Amino acid sequence: MLCYNGYYTAIIWRFIIVPVIEAQGLEKRYGEFIAVDNISFVVNEGEVFGFLGPNGAGKTTAMKMIQCVSPKNKGKLEVFGMDVSIDQRKIKRLLGVVPQESNLDPDFTVYQNLLVYSRYFDIAQNKAEKIIEELLDFVMLKEKKDTLVTLLSGGMRRRLLLARALVNNPKLLVLDEPTVGLDPQARHLIWEKIKKLQSLGNTIVLTTHYLEEAQRLCDRLVIMDNGKILVEGKPSELIREYIGTEIVEADNNPAAIDCLSRTSSKFEVVGDTIQVYTDDPQTVMNALLKECEFGNVLVRRATLEDVFLKFTGRKMRD
Amino acid sequence: MSYFDVPKLTGSLWKVWSRNKDVFMKTFIVNFIPSFAQPLLYLFAFGFGVGNSINVMEGVSYIRFIAPALIAFGIMDSSFFECTFGSYVRMYYQKTFEAIIATPLSIEEVIAGELLWGATKSVINALIMLPIFAIFGIIDFPSSFLIIPFSFLAGLLFAAIGMCFTAIVPSIDSLNYPTFLFITPMFLFSGTFFSLSLMPDFIRYFALAVLPLTHVVIIIRSLTLAQPNPLMVISFVWILLATLLFFVLSINLMKKKLIV
Numbered sequence: 001m002l003c004y005n006g007y008y009t010a011i012i013w014r015f016i017i018v019p020v021i022e023a024q025g026l027e028k029r030y031g032e033f034i035a036v037d038n039i040s041f042v043v044n045e046g047e048v049f050g051f052l053g054p055n056g057a058g059k060t061t062a063m064k065m066i067q068c069v070s071p072k073n074k075g076k077l078e079v080f081g082m083d084v085s086i087d088q089r090k091i092k093r094l095l096g097v098v099p100q101e102s103n104l105d106p107d108f109t110v111y112q113n114l115l116v117y118s119r120y121f122d123i124a125q126n127k128a129e130k131i132i133e134e135l136l137d138f139v140m141l142k143e144k145k146d147t148l149v150t151l152l153s154g155g156m157r158r159r160l161l162l163a164r165a166l167v168n169n170p171k172l173l174v175l176d177e178p179t180v181g182l183d184p185q186a187r188h189l190i191w192e193k194i195k196k197l198q199s200l201g202n203t204i205v206l207t208t209h210y211l212e213e214a215q216r217l218c219d220r221l222v223i224m225d226n227g228k229i230l231v232e233g234k235p236s237e238l239i240r241e242y243i244g245t246e247i248v249e250a251d252n253n254p255a256a257i258d259c260l261s262r263t264s265s266k267f268e269v270v271g272d273t274i275q276v277y278t279d280d281p282q283t284v285m286n287a288l289l290k291e292c293e294f295g296n297v298l299v300r301r302a303t304l305e306d307v308f309l310k311f312t313g314r315k316m317r318d
Numbered sequence: 319m320s321y322f323d324v325p326k327l328t329g330s331l332w333k334v335w336s337r338n339k340d341v342f343m344k345t346f347i348v349n350f351i352p353s354f355a356q357p358l359l360y361l362f363a364f365g366f367g368v369g370n371s372i373n374v375m376e377g378v379s380y381i382r383f384i385a386p387a388l389i390a391f392g393i394m395d396s397s398f399f400e401c402t403f404g405s406y407v408r409m410y411y412q413k414t415f416e417a418i419i420a421t422p423l424s425i426e427e428v429i430a431g432e433l434l435w436g437a438t439k440s441v442i443n444a445l446i447m448l449p450i451f452a453i454f455g456i457i458d459f460p461s462s463f464l465i466i467p468f469s470f471l472a473g474l475l476f477a478a479i480g481m482c483f484t485a486i487v488p489s490i491d492s493l494n495y496p497t498f499l500f501i502t503p504m505f506l507f508s509g510t511f512f513s514l515s516l517m518p519d520f521i522r523y524f525a526l527a528v529l530p531l532t533h534v535v536i537i538i539r540s541l542t543l544a545q546p547n548p549l550m551v552i553s554f555v556w557i558l559l560a561t562l563l564f565f566v567l568s569i570n571l572m573k574k575k576l577i578v
Contacts (some may be wrong), residue, residue, distance in 0.1 A: 108340075
């Protein structure tokens with residue numbers, strides 16, 4: 001009987017997929033200030049999972065707890081089924097981290113940065129040398145191998161940070177604002193690399209406030225504000241659910257608002273414009289042009305930015 | 319979390335040490351010049367300047383009296399500055415610690431590695447100074463060889479004290495306070511350039527009770543003169559206990575500062 005149970009346990013176990021990250025009721029305080037307020041989420045294997053939010057939303061704090069460098073105050077946080085407050089060393093061995101601000105070693109060259117970092121992961125030097133050659137190829141920094149990192153451009157530094165994060169062949173990549181401050185060329189290159197890593201089966205968690213970036217890269221994402229998760233889902237589904245596929249924009253005037261109120265359309269007034277959310281822009285436009293007196297009317301596709309602004313509001317952040 | 323939790327350390331801390339060693343070796347020559355030049359300058363200034371008016375101090379020639387003090391000061395200077403300004407720059411400006419704790423290493427190991435590196439700088443300093451003093455014939459061998467292992471312990475003590483300041487100062491400018499409130503008085507009042515017996519009682523007792531350099535000078539002078547000082551054992555125990563205390567304290571202070 002015991003054997004029989006054991007056999008089934010083994011079978012069941014194979015079908016239980018342990019999520020890469022599981023957070024429940026996670027909380028982080030700095031004194032009175034609550035940086036992360038009772039959030040729950042699950043990141044599955046092979047997924048690109050995004051944390052979006054305005055500055056100070058608690059994204060970076062959440063990343064730091066996942067990286068085991070900032071202790072949680074409350075709730076559960078497991079990475080690969082291991083508790084972040086107990087198995088820090090084991091978790092960190094499986095992680096690759098690209099921080100928001102460059103912390104490359106300015107005393108070293110590109111190559112030395114990677115070599116010294118590989119030592120922290122107990123990678124033997126001859127093995128490390130091989131890995132580093134491959135990584136420099138991957139991020140296209142081979143020619144800069146012997147350049148001091150202080151002499152690199154912002155885009156090159158980001159690429160080097162990405163290469164450094166891959167030195168230990170991580171099972172989970174944590175990217176905190178991977179393209180902040182980069183020009184479009186450098187940004188596209190980083191996106192391409194992230195896509196490539198995803199296609200190789202890597203699990204990636206990233207924070208960003210570039211919504212185009214999130215829309216392109218993320219399989220699923222959460223929008224955070226004031227330490228809380230406001231909404232979670234796939235980018236396309238979030239847009240469809242909360243905005244509709246299209247947006248009709250028109251100049252703001254009282255007559256138009258009055259008219260829209262009568263037609264029971266879903267709309268919002270944003271400064272000088274009125275935005276009408278819809279899945280059928282043609283009908284809405286025709287109706288509006290016929291019945292209401294609009295000046296300029298414009299139809300555009302709804303984006304994640306519309307969802308973002310709907311949830312986080314338009315108030316300026318510090 | 320208290321200030322005296324015993325840090326959990328593994329051999330990984332030597333990787334932090336290696337990182338600092340690698341940087342040091344890159345600018346090898348530049349790093350050697352101050353260790354080499356500083357004691358020579360003091361030796362000439364005090365040896366010829368003051369030495370001509372003072373013939374004997376505590377029964378030996380003045381230059382033989384100050385030689386061990388200069389070695390002791392070099393040991394203090396190299397590890398203290400490594401773990402104050404050096405560590406502060408790595409912690410705050412270069413974010414080196416932040417980068418390392420994203421790997422399997424813990425913050426405790428990072429700080430311990432920094433302290434051991436600080437102590438190593440003292441050993442390097444001692445290794446550079448000893449031949450110079452030997453050439454002048456003002457230190458005795460073989461007893462002076464013992465300064466080499468001892469410089470690691472003494473260096474560790476000043477590294478740990480320095481790291482405590484690094485953990486508590488609000489900015490790098492504030493590190494000037496321990497320099498002139500702690501290092502400068504020690505430079506002058508630890509039985510370095512004048513015999514402690516010439517000092518008023520309260521300075522003598524103060525120096526023996528709280529100035530670590532006093533004890534380091536007592537031991538090193540016993541070694542360079544090959545004349546055991548009766549206080550030697552007490553001094554050694556004092557240094558050992560203080561090193562242990564500040565080693566643990568500095569790691570906990572840094573942990574409190576950086577892990578939030």
